[in-house]
Amino acid sequence: MTDAVRATPVVAYVGLGSNLSDPAAQVRQAMAELNGLPESELLARSPLYRTAPVGPADQPDYVNAVVSLKTRLSPRGLLEALQAIERAHGRQRDGTRWGPRTLDLDILLYGDERLSEPGLQIPHPEMGGRAFVLVPLADVAPSGLRVPGLGTLADLIERCPREGIAPIPVG
Ligand code: A4P
Ligand code: MG
Numbered sequence: 507m508t509d510a511v512r513a514t515p516v517v518a519y520v521g522l523g524s525n526l527s528d529p530a531a532q533v534r535q536a537m538a539e540l541n542g543l544p545e546s547e548l549l550a551r552s553p554l555y556r557t558a559p560v561g562p563a564d565q566p567d568y569v570n571a572v573v574s575l576k577t578r579l580s581p582r583g584l585l586e587a588l589q590a591i592e593r594a595h596g597r598q599r600d601g602t603r604w605g606p607r608t609l610d611l612d613i614l615l616y617g618d619e620r621l622s623e624p625g626l627q628i629p630h631p632e633m634g635g636r637a638f639v640l641v642p643l644a645d646v647a648p649s650g651l652r653v654p655g656l657g658t659l660a661d662l663i664e665r666c667p668r669e670g671i672a673p674i675p676v677g
Contacts, residue, residue, distance in 0.1 A: 510580035511545050516617035518584060519647060521630065521639050522571045523610040524595075529569035530554055530674060532595055532609050537573060539591050540611075543584075546577035552642035558670030560636065565606040569674065572614065572642040581616050585626055588613065614639060620654045629653050634662055637671050 520540065524532040533554055541548040552572045559565050577584060588611035595609035614630045621628040633639045634656045640663050643651075649660040656662060 510583050512578045512580060515547075515576045515578045516619075517549070518575055518577050518616045519614040519643060520573050520575065520584075520588065521610075521612040521614050521633070521643075522573070523568050523612075523638070524608055525559065525566045525568040525606050526608045527596070529566075533569050533571050536591055536595065536609055536611065537571070539594070540573055540575065543575070543577065543579070543587055545579050545583075546575050549574040549576055550646040552645035553676070554674040555638065555642055556672050556674055557638040560638070561603065568638065570638040570642060570671075572639065572646055574646045581613065581619070581621055581626060581628060584613060584616070614643065615651075615653065618652065618654055629655065635666055637666050637668050640666050641668065641671055 522533045522536055537551050550573065554569050554571045557568045557570050559568060579587060592609050592611055597608050597610075612630045613628055614633050616628050619628060630639070634653065640659065644659055644663055647659055649658070651659040653659060653662060
């Protein structure tokens, strides 16, 4: 585990996605695990959404959600913690880009930082045009939130077709 812990916490947003092995349960369980991350405090969880797959169409619908957390973990430390949770959910990487998965955890935003390193890009490079990210993000973030390099969340949502996404009733 990367030992970098920061003196000052930042607010980070994490996207959750699953389309295998009871996706809603995978996402709810992952939220509970995110609530237990070291050096971190879970601030808010969005509702769960059923979403049509982006990428290969011959895969089940996804369940997506977003959480906000206050964390002192570095970006790399947070990524490693998220990957440990993915592994615990039996995530197999078979090399298929955008293929089915038991659990995908993406760092969407880390404060107002921009990072482009091997294996870690923040903001998440695909987030600007994805309703399955932007809609739940807007549930837990202020609409004036700035996505570094892309503008405000409100502007991004306005430009993004809200198709193939439906809230899952609580219960
Ligand atoms: N990586 C780089 N930046 C980040 C970041 N900000 N957060 C690296 C997390 N990981 C980041 O990811 C590949 C590598 O991305 C990791 O090793 C990490 O170092 P992965 O999870 O192994 O592979 P992937 O998820 O298949 O690839 P990718 O390109 O990250 O896919 P996405 O963008 O996550 O998209 N349709 C619906 N409806 N809902 C979904 O959730 N998800 C995807 C996957 C496709 N279609 C979907 C959904
Ligand atoms: Mg991913």
